[in-house]
Amino acid sequence: MTHAAPHATERSVVDITDLVKIFGTRRALDGMSVSIAPGEIVALLGPNGAGKSTLIGCLLGFLLPNSGSARIFGYEAGELPPEARARMGYVPQAMNAFPSFRVGQLIDYLGTFYAVPPPPPDPALLAWANLDMAARVKSLSGGQKQRLSIVLAFRHQPDFLVLDEPVASLDPQARRDFMALLADYCAGSQRSVLISSHILSDLEKVATRALFVARGRVVHDTPMARFRESIRWIVPTAGASALPADLLDGRLPLKPLGTDTATGAILVDGWCDAMRGHLADRADIRTPDLEAAFLEITR
Template identity: 70%
Template sequence: MNAETQGAAQPAAAAVVDVRDLVKVFGTHRALDGLSFAIAPGEIVALLGSNGAGKSTLIGCLLGFLLPGSGTVSIWGQEAGALDALRRARMGYVPQAMNAFGSFRVGQLIAYLGGFYASVPQAPDPALLAWADLDPAARVGRLSGGQKQRLAIVLALRHRPDFLILDEPVASLDPQARRDFMALLDEYCARTGACVLMSSHILSDLEKVATRALFMARGRIVHDTPMERFRRATRWIVPAGDGGAAPPTGPAGPIADRLPAPLTCLGRDAATGALLVDGWDDRLADALQAAFAHPVSVRHPDLEAAFLEITR
């Protein structure tokens, strides 16, 4: 069973987003089950979870579209469902699909929506428009899926937001457009201090830019880790030889119980006996070998492999 951990929330005064003990129930289904986390300025947070994990419900609560059953969701110190106009104007949102505004022309829509934000420059960021590569005279309803997604990103960034919520923003983009957008997003956050919560199933893209990962399963956050720590301290502990070389139990009890401190088990691959652990340090190599009666090797996981194990 995966180790369930709640990330330590940032102090409320420093956080853009502050979620405390969030519960949301639909009928008999507990979609969110006691979430607590915070997002600080400048963070790019990857929201990872399988379909049905609760990601869309969480995003709905952050946007104020859904009200908590219990707990709180605060953005810049104000309840998300009751944000004033100034705070809401500092947010940007990219939905999974853009199906509205079909009768508008691209340039007309960008100018029209920009008019709702009196404090932003008259023209969008030229680099953003160059990346989107859209004909201003084209009808929105006649754009391809990828073009609509690029337009949705332009609209979300048009007013220079301080907090971006991105829900599968690159799913319909080609590889080059995805790569260029991730670079643009990274540069934008570094330059402005904006923070991002991004849900995507293209984990290789998230791994390039995310500063932190929130793993969700069954309505809960089961692991919360800075990406720097993930790269440095998350490892596979792999039995040598074939998949049957590592017994699930041993003289000291279950195999995970024999891990030397401070290693904690995030999951176990039943087919190979490999353990996914957090807290790795190269100085633990000798203690690790001494803890097991058979040889083991240590390997780096990528984000996708960790996701599959942690959210199992």
């Protein structure tokens, strides 16, 4: 089988354009478009049913889209040549394969599938995983299986990692240590990560970009540096009948992201402290964490 020549530029590892995936009458992906650049750690954020797992399935070639394009390293995701697929790593939500293999045997066995044998696993990662190499996979706990899955995904030092709820089975200390290992793995390199997790406090520590999805579409996309600097709640003060008009009528470069109908507060993108003079003591500025913003943006 021949493969079309890649079209990616050095600026992108992933290029998704107008991606549509339909199951029966449900559009799980409804024209989704997004790119991921080298070196980015992208947090994929969305409620259940938003399209996250479908997107991951299309990227891995497990699902074929109805229309649109999903390219990785310049190739259509469903047609990746072996040398491109060898540059990817994947951690599923749960690992249930190879139950009769011993841990060390499985690590070595999967390494034989690469044209260029991968180096031994990173000692720091093995120390974190703390697995008995002689234990059979079927005897491992859920958390131990998840650690093994992570070791296998990182074993060949991939350039692009897809992590689907990689820490859901781990205790808080193991989650914290893994996030530190992930940050170290990507630091100063061109390695990219797409990570989906409902534990947003973990993502907030490591992600360089937040991709909010709902109803099969990207509803907001922001670098984490911008999130911290410019996404704010504007909350009417007690006794204020309304927010100052110029915060809402387009005279200021603010993008409304959601409204709390109970308090009249508005979540906006584009805030800067120079705008405080427009408040006239009628509003307070509050900084949301990633979870609070997620709940409002994907409502």
